[in-house]
Amino acid sequence: MKKFLNTADTYLTDALAGFAAAHPDLSVNLESRVVTRARGAVPGKVGLVSGGGSGHEPLHTGFVGEGMLDAACPGEIFTSPVPDQVVEAVRAADSGEGTVLIVKNYTGDVMNFEMAAELAGEEGRRVETVLVDDDVAVEDSTFTAGRRGTGATLLVEKIAGAAAARGDALEEVAAIGRRVDAASRSFAVALTACTTPSAGRPGFDLPEDEVEVGVGIHGEPGRRREKLRSASEIVSDMVDAVLDDRPLESGAEAIVVVNGMGGTPLSELYLVYGEVAALLEERGVSIVRNAVGDYVTSLDMAGCSITVCEAEEGFTDLWDAPVSTPGLRWGI
Amino acid sequence: MKKFLNTADTYLTDALAGFAAAHPDLSVNLESRVVTRARGAVPGKVGLVSGGGSGHEPLHTGFVGEGMLDAACPGEIFTSPVPDQVVEAVRAADSGEGTVLIVKNYTGDVMNFEMAAELAGEEGRRVETVLVDDDVAVEDSTFTAGRRGTGATLLVEKIAGAAAARGDALEEVAAIGRRVDAASRSFAVALTACTTPSAGRPGFDLPEDEVEVGVGIHGEPGRRREKLRSASEIVSDMVDAVLDDRPLESGAEAIVVVNGMGGTPLSELYLVYGEVAALLEERGVSIVRNAVGDYVTSLDMAGCSITVCEAEEGFTDLWDAPVSTPGLRWGI
Amino acid sequence: MDIELARAWVRAIGAAVERDRERLGELDAAIGDGDHGANMQRGFAAAVDAVGAMSPESVGAVLTKTGTTLVSKVGGASGPLYGSAFRAAGKRLAAERAETEEVGAALSAALEEVRRLGGAQAGDKTMVDAFAPAVDAFTRVAGSGGRLDEAARAAADAADEGLRATEPLQARKGRASYLGERSVGHLDPGAASTALVFRALAEAAGA
Amino acid sequence: MDIELARAWVRAIGAAVERDRERLGELDAAIGDGDHGANMQRGFAAAVDAVGAMSPESVGAVLTKTGTTLVSKVGGASGPLYGSAFRAAGKRLAAERAETEEVGAALSAALEEVRRLGGAQAGDKTMVDAFAPAVDAFTRVAGSGGRLDEAARAAADAADEGLRATEPLQARKGRASYLGERSVGHLDPGAASTALVFRALAEAAGA
Numbered sequence A, B: 001m002k003k004f005l006n007t008a009d010t011y012l013t014d015a016l017a018g019f020a021a022a023h024p025d026l027s028v029n030l031e032s033r034v035v036t037r038a039r040g041a042v043p044g045k046v047g048l049v050s051g052g053g054s055g056h057e058p059l060h061t062g063f064v065g066e067g068m069l070d071a072a073c074p075g076e077i078f079t080s081p082v083p084d085q086v087v088e089a090v091r092a093a094d095s096g097e098g099t100v101l102i103v104k105n106y107t108g109d110v111m112n113f114e115m116a117a118e119l120a121g122e123e124g125r126r127v128e129t130v131l132v133d134d135d136v137a138v139e140d141s142t143f144t145a146g147r148r149g150t151g152a153t154l155l156v157e158k159i160a161g162a163a164a165a166r167g168d169a170l171e172e173v174a175a176i177g178r179r180v181d182a183a184s185r186s187f188a189v190a191l192t193a194c195t196t197p198s199a200g201r202p203g204f205d206l207p208e209d210e211v212e213v214g215v216g217i218h219g220e221p222g223r224r225r226e227k228l229r230s231a232s233e234i235v236s237d238m239v240d241a242v243l244d245d246r247p248l249e250s251g252a253e254a255i256v257v258v259n260g261m262g263g264t265p266l267s268e269l270y271l272v273y274g275e276v277a278a279l280l281e282e283r284g285v286s287i288v289r290n291a292v293g294d295y296v297t298s299l300d301m302a303g304c305s306i307t308v309c310e311a312e313e314g315f316t317d318l319w320d321a322p323v324s325t326p327g328l329r330w331g332i
Numbered sequence C, D: 001m002d003i004e005l006a007r008a009w010v011r012a013i014g015a016a017v018e019r020d021r022e023r024l025g026e027l028d029a030a031i032g033d034g035d036h037g038a039n040m041q042r043g044f045a046a047a048v049d050a051v052g053a054m055s056p057e058s059v060g061a062v063l064t065k066t067g068t069t070l071v072s073k074v075g076g077a078s079g080p081l082y083g084s085a086f087r088a089a090g091k092r093l094a095a096e097r098a099e100t101e102e103v104g105a106a107l108s109a110a111l112e113e114v115r116r117l118g119g120a121q122a123g124d125k126t127m128v129d130a131f132a133p134a135v136d137a138f139t140r141v142a143g144s145g146g147r148l149d150e151a152a153r154a155a156a157d158a159a160d161e162g163l164r165a166t167e168p169l170q171a172r173k174g175r176a177s178y179l180g181e182r183s184v185g186h187l188d189p190g191a192a193s194t195a196l197v198f199r200a201l202a203e204a205a206g207a
């Protein structure tokens, strides 16, 4: 395994310590593993908390800050946080207006956040949960744990964060977060497997001429393997998968995220975005906003995900609203 | 070779086309290979132009925009742009106040920009050149082409860009750019080699347990090979190399960039930053600003560079000034 | 089962997941995200410390503390599941000693909790496929007057059997379900750790 | 040398760098950034088109056009160097035909331009180490009344010799100099392309 690290066991703490040193406007509790805004909860504002396994940076810790999250609780690598962490984060985020939990739909995340929500409730705190489940590689049926939460998490956290900053009430913030998730679909392809510090070797072996199609963000294998093809062929399949699941009519407006998995250079992501833009234009869909870069990663995996979110009433204004976090910043 | 691409020959054009589609506030000429602000030269402002081989994204195209560059000219991958491109960029950037060329110190870049500067001069344009040469892995002697320009380019382009935006005159903008370069030193380590689309395979073979120390940003081998060691050992050698070349006294203030080469996940970069911060603290140097992320990359290379720039009078204010580019944004 | 045996059981699980950490991780890497070994090791190492540090008044106190520790240290799917399971079992054993049949009832309560929380049916390729047959075997032997070590050994064998039976199954719950047919042909990591849990009980009781 | 031969020379270079693109790229990957093959191929393919499309009045016009095209198409270090070299040579050959000695003088001017621009000395492990001996050999043969094909063949052989001699050298100019001692033991890519340039002249003249 080739990584900048000291020991596999200290990887996460060391990385969080560096994150803390780099961002004095955030406060990082290395003990409780909770990242909050240094200034604390914002009086009169609904709190926004998210978290999940680590290894997806900048998600979620990198999205704590003005206009987005109030607190994040990073779990072990690819392991959802424990209820204590989440409760700790809720306490830090709750100004009395209640807290929205943004949870990616994985069995572990859902169970741990549910337990945390119960505990927070027992403390008399109002908590609403927004489940993110945008990955169409997983059919949403009784034969699965349901669609995974992936690239759309960026959109949900930004847009719900802006709604909270604007002063929306608990139920309203949760509602718009759910609308964003409902309007979003994603699909991912991996060119290489990622290596977790503890495993020390790639999660799966992928021949030099094959790709994993329909992968998640935890290094798990995808739905199937395919021969590596041209970007235009791969992307057209990805866009089909996304739009077959949730068709967009000609004339529709969309926010598109081309998200790198961590090991893919920006120039490739732009190349992919160019293909997506052309395909959507063919279908008469106009992209009103876009984000191209590493947002929801999978350690050093080479690959990308494509997220298409129909820009419903109000989404773009909230997307454009000022945000100041390590991973996303404008207007401030 | 595993990349999202159509053909090696179209890689650059396709990536630029995607970049153009993603950033409507920039105008990208795929013919002349020049990226400019859509609104064109800013009346009364000194123009800022940079360029170099492609494969270092977001550098330089991603730094075109308010508060930073007026135009960039991306060459072929790892190949400096041709004089025509540079002249084209100068024409687009020059509002009559003259233009500063920011050139990374490589034989090819220097010669092509020099030729361009001559041509622009023949058109009666005032041009000043700022050479960036921060990489201490290369000794600055008659036995080499001189130190390479690497991570400090981010600082020079941001700070000189802010000076130009503030209304500084041609000589002043060039002068502060040179001061930033003179105050900066960098050193890089690679864990893997990068693969150019045309070569189709890694530039050098690196055993699973070895790293290249003192690499540049063009996939060239470094000064030497070493066994992979712990992050704290590697980083402490890197920081020593940087500070031995340009010592900082206790009490000095610095701007630090921990720059990813393209294939290294953000969590590792933060881990590295944590080590750097601790080492500088030991030496009594306080980091007043930092940037951790992918800024000056080398395609898919895994690795990072550390840049330490002494924060001289005025640097931090100009660093903090509003900037709105695809690769760097705040305050706007 | 007395307090010391309960403690010994937790220590035996800790030793087992420490030893098989890699194997559990590889099983999880094949159809999940590869962290199950680390999760179990982290959780039970903490549980061993916790139950070692306390002076429990009851068998249940040991198991409840184990469950609470797992919940607060593991995360992922297995944390809440094993954690709640041990807590549910602990609730049922309020005395200093527990008859084998009482232990069986406690294990049944634990299984119920796993079913309730995770919603997995038999055959979904989860820990339930090892947990359920183990509890059945335990209660059967206990019901016919068998000793704890006998019941535990039967449970461990049944769990191993259930684990083996997960290989041909297609996962319908948890991460492995994302793979669809590709989950077929692999053992379920959680079923594998469950088999370790019951084998550890047999060892502790046999000693 | 007449206009047609000048054109044939450029075409021969184009064919050679097309054929050896990979090899030049690998030489450059070893001690540089691997783009020399692509650079030469891109540049001379454009030059072949350019000189094919024009109706030149002089030998020099062909070489000047070649140089201008290289400058505007290649980039990197080799673009300005080869481009300026061909332009310098072109300036000296204003007539429809050029005597072999005149060609030698033009080649000397080209070499001077490379030296001036790049500042490389003999032994710095650059194209100069092939260029300089080639020009010496050419002018020597031309000076003693040799024909163009004879002079060109001598130049090509000297360039090959100069190329071979770059292997043990440590680079002092260009990217390869960044490697310090690690540049020793490799041929210089630019010297390799220079050898192709002179071999192409010999072929064209011999034909």
Ligand SMILES: Nc1ncnc2c1ncn2[C@@H]1O[C@H](COP(=O)(O)OP(=O)(O)O)[C@@H](O)[C@H]1O
Pocket: A078, A079, A080, A107, A108, A109, C028, C032, C033, C034, C035, C036, C039, C040, C075, C076, C077, C078, C079, C081, C114, C117, C118, C119, C120, C125, C126, C127, C128, C173, C174, C175, C188, C189, C190, C191
């Ligand atoms: N809904 C569920 N019901 C019962 N057991 C489950 C469920 N989901 C997952 N599991 C068990 O959890 C195991 C995975 O645990 P672990 O890898 O630690 O958590 P995660 O899947 O979050 O990484 C699976 O092998 C399976 O046995």
Ligand SMILES: Nc1ncnc2c1ncn2[C@@H]1O[C@H](COP(=O)(O)OP(=O)(O)O)[C@@H](O)[C@H]1O
Pocket: B078, B079, B080, B107, B108, B109, D028, D032, D033, D034, D035, D036, D039, D040, D075, D076, D077, D078, D079, D081, D114, D117, D118, D119, D120, D125, D126, D127, D128, D173, D174, D175, D188, D189, D190, D191
């Ligand atoms: N200062 C110089 N003087 C003469 N030749 C040089 C100089 N610098 C580089 N070269 C030649 O250029 C060659 C590299 O060309 P190329 O790879 O196309 O450009 P780059 O080095 O910019 O990638 C080297 O092999 C060397 O022969």
Ligand SMILES: [Mg+2]
Pocket: A053, A078, A079, A080, A108, C033, C035, C076, C077
């Ligand atoms: Mg997990």
Ligand SMILES: [Mg+2]
Pocket: B053, B078, B079, B080, B108, D033, D035, D076, D077
């Ligand atoms: Mg080059």
Ligand SMILES: [Mg+2]
Pocket: C028, C032, C033, C034, C035, C036, C076, C175
């Ligand atoms: Mg797992």
Ligand SMILES: [Mg+2]
Pocket: D028, D032, D033, D034, D035, D036, D076, D175
């Ligand atoms: Mg080169």
